Amino acid sequence: MFSLAVSANNCAKTFNIPYPTFKQRPTEIKCSRALTTGQHNEQFCIDIVRKRDYEGFLCALLFPEAVRRSALALRAFNVELAQIKDSVSQKTIGLMRMQFWKSAVENIYRDNHPAQPISAELWRAVRKHTLTRRWMLRIISEREKDLEDKAYRNLQELEDYGENTQSSLLYLLLETLGVKNVHADHAASHIGKARRRKVYLPMDICMLHGASQEDFIRGSRDQNVRDVIYDIASQAHVHLQHARSFSENVPHAAMPAFLQTVVLEDYLQRVRKADFDVFHPSLQKRNPVLPLQLYLRSWRKIYSFV
Structure with missing residues (x-):
């Protein structure tokens, strides 16, 4: 649904109404900048999920508006971790990036506002929904183990991987929905155990x-x-x-x-x-x-x- 609105700028030109001038206070300037940063972080998460997890992006769009932003933050977090394995040339670099995310999650729960866009959106989601830290850490730990690139010995190991990654993400999404x-x-x-389009x-x-x-x-x-x-x-x-x-x-x-x-x-x-x-x-x-x-x-x- 779209609503039509006449812009204030056009009204001013039509009726020759002069714009009043306002002097922004320092606190107002700070809030304006924070809003701009927040919008950038939100758009960053939208873009990465739409590009790397299109089906997840479609599902997130159908979340209630009040929790949609948090759902996209969690999916962006999951996408970021999932692509580490394929984006690094050395295992050591992958482990360093996993350690970054472990530290980022710990800082989020210490209420330290991070600068990285996805981390900042996660911080916002955690504060809004009181999300469970262990689900995030479990996703990281499982992705870290996957850096070993070892074959799964049996279907049970494959299902454990799905439980620790995809099911953990679903538990967090349920928490955003209350x-x-x-x-x-x-x-x-x-x-979570069923959800993998990539063949393992x-x-x-x-x-x-x-x-x-x-x-x-x-x-x-x-x-x-x-x-x-x-x-x-x-x-x-x-x-x-x-x-x-x-x-x-x-x-x-x-x-x-x-x-x-x-x-x-x-x-x-x-x-x-x-x-x-x-x-x-x-x-x-x-x-x-x-x-x-x-x-x-x-x-x-x-x-x-x-």
């Missing part, structure tokens, strides 16, 4: 089907590679089903945090249509109707598929 509910927490746990490879499943990491690196579309994807996608579907089983007991206020299930289901359906070939061209494109699907689900205030 939701403290055991059913919502259980749903968030299962959604449990060694036991690869060995079961005679596939290797090299097969995925070179983009193999052989049946054994598809069988690996089938097993992983099937387990993700199981977690989505578990998440949906809590839908009747989850408060309506929690629904925006769980819109990610629409993204997950959309991707799993597209994988099935591609016969579990993750290198199929159709999977390299965004679904143009996804924004509409998210909006309709948000309007209906449901996250489960019926």
Whole structure:
């Protein structure tokens, strides 16, 4: 919805009304500068989430206006941590950046206002919603362990990774919505374990089907590679089903945090249509109707598929 307004400047020109002049006090100048900085920090988070986590960006836009800025700050924090592994050439540099974020979170909870845009937005979100520090630190610790670049031995290790990263993010998003509910927490746990569009490879499943990491690196579309994807996608579907089983007991206020299930289901359906070939061209494109699907689900205030 858009409202039309006549600018004060145009009115002044039309009726020849002179503008009054005001002298800003030092405190007013300081507040004006702070507002400008705050707007810059908010826009920084919007831009990084829109660029690096487009589906998460769409979901965040459907949060209530009062908490949308905090949701975008948390997603920007998650994106920033996720891209460290791929943006550094040496593990040592990655560890230094992880240490920066650990220190930043500790300073936020000491109420030290940080200068870095994402940190500043997190500080604002923590003050507004009393967010739990351990969820942030758990995301950092798990991302730090992932710098080792070790293969997951089994599906359980992969699910633990999802729990410690994506589920922790969902717990924080629920806190911005003011939701403290055991059913919502259980749903968030299962959604986090299911939520990964990037393919991570449990060694036991690869060995079961005679596939290797090299097969995925070179983009193999052989049946054994598809069988690996089938097993992983099937387990993700199981977690989505578990998440949906809590839908009747989850408060309506929690629904925006769980819109990610629409993204997950959309991707799993597209994988099935591609016969579990993750290198199929159709999977390299965004679904143009996804924004509409998210909006309709948000309007209906449901996250489960019926």
